[in-house]
Amino acid sequence: MEIKTVGVVGCGQMGGGIVEVIAKAGYPVITREINQELLDKGLAHIRKSMDKAVQRGKLSPEDRDAAWSRIYGTLDLADFAQADFVIEAIIERMDLKQAVFGDLSNICPPTTIFASNTSSLNLAEVAATSDRPDRFLGTHFFNPAPVMPLVEIVRALATSDKTLATGQAFVISLGKKPILAKDSPGFVVNRLLIPYLIDAIRVFEHGLASRDDIDKGMKLGAGHPMGPLELCDYIGLDTMLYVADVLYEELGDAWLKAPPLLRRMVAAGYLGRKSGRGFYDYNKS
Numbered sequence: 001m002e003i004k005t006v007g008v009v010g011c012g013q014m015g016g017g018i019v020e021v022i023a024k025a026g027y028p029v030i031t032r033e034i035n036q037e038l039l040d041k042g043l044a045h046i047r048k049s050m051d052k053a054v055q056r057g058k059l060s061p062e063d064r065d066a067a068w069s070r071i072y073g074t075l076d077l078a079d080f081a082q083a084d085f086v087i088e089a090i091i092e093r094m095d096l097k098q099a100v101f102g103d104l105s106n107i108c109p110p111t112t113i114f115a116s117n118t119s120s121l122n123l124a125e126v127a128a129t130s131d132r133p134d135r136f137l138g139t140h141f142f143n144p145a146p147v148m149p150l151v152e153i154v155r156a157l158a159t160s161d162k163t164l165a166t167g168q169a170f171v172i173s174l175g176k177k178p179i180l181a182k183d184s185p186g187f188v189v190n191r192l193l194i195p196y197l198i199d200a201i202r203v204f205e206h207g208l209a210s211r212d213d214i215d216k217g218m219k220l221g222a223g224h225p226m227g228p229l230e231l232c233d234y235i236g237l238d239t240m241l242y243v244a245d246v247l248y249e250e251l252g253d254a255w256l257k258a259p260p261l262l263r264r265m266v267a268a269g270y271l272g273r274k275s276g277r278g279f280y281d282y283n284k285s
């Protein structure tokens with residue numbers, strides 16, 4: 001199946017990154033936000049990221065301008081009527097995701113493939129309100145989407161072989177590297193990454209080492225580009241808590257239970273980089 005136009009629902013941290021990747025790969029892309037302020041913010045963020053790529057010599061100014069001209073922002077989901085492939089990248093709430101796919105089912109032609117960028121929700125349940133569970137899959141990008149090469153392609157119970165093959169070919173055409181995962185809690189990467197990160201929070205909470213030494217340890221001792229506490233701040237502590245709760249609820253292993261410190265930091269509004277404070281204080285220059 002030929003994909004000519006792509007839709008991305010949500011233009012936040014993940015949605016905006018995905019829009020940038022798709023536009024740079026040469027596809028016209030429509031993105032929808034729920035109000036003008038969020039749309040303007042999302043588009044400005046994409047522009048800044050593209051400008052940064054130009055400054056770093058990763059993108060020519062001509063290619064940036066061409067990619068930028070392929071992006072169309074809207075507040076109206078009805079504009080997705082021409083999309084051949086739609087990726088939903090809104091917040092991790094089942095009711096909202098289901099509402100989006102219910103609406104899209106009435107807007108898009110039956111041939112349009114639906115994908116969710118969910119990092120942790122049960123994909124079969126997300127797909128349940130759509131009219132096409134066979135043409136529904138997970139495409140899980142990683143943050144920052146323009147830089148991280150991986151996309152997890154997630155197969156829900158009803159996903160057809162053809163949909164899976166189209167999803168894989170599309171992701172490869174974006175310059176990304178797909179891996180295949182079953183619809184299971186955390187798929188592959190979060191199933192392995194989140195337990196490690198919450199354990200690092202426990203090590204810190206129990207005073208076994210300082211914040212800086214925990215991060216330094218994993219960077220210098222294990223070759224990770226970021227230490228675990230720095231990475232928690234980068235992902236967002238609210239997202240961390242959300243995914244940890246899903247893993248604990250679905251798998252039931254006590255080791256997956258979110259540390260009390262994480263829950264309290266989220267309650268206090270310490271969400272990491274996005275709120276200016278998490279394990280690190282980003283308001284200090």
Ligand code: CAA
Binds near residue numbers: 119142190235
């Ligand atoms: N466009 C294109 N390229 C860009 C770019 C942009 N906007 N911004 C940066 N880059 C490129 C840089 O040019 C550089 O490329 P080279 O190595 O070829 O020079 C590379 O990306 C790294 O950039 P920087 O040197 O500026 O930054 P860094 O070395 O500090 O790395 C990082 C930043 C890529 C974020 C790195 O720290 C990293 O990989 N951290 C771990 C991120 C991670 O684990 N993400 C997954 C989170 S989990 C998740 O997302 C799943 C979930 O569901 C929760």
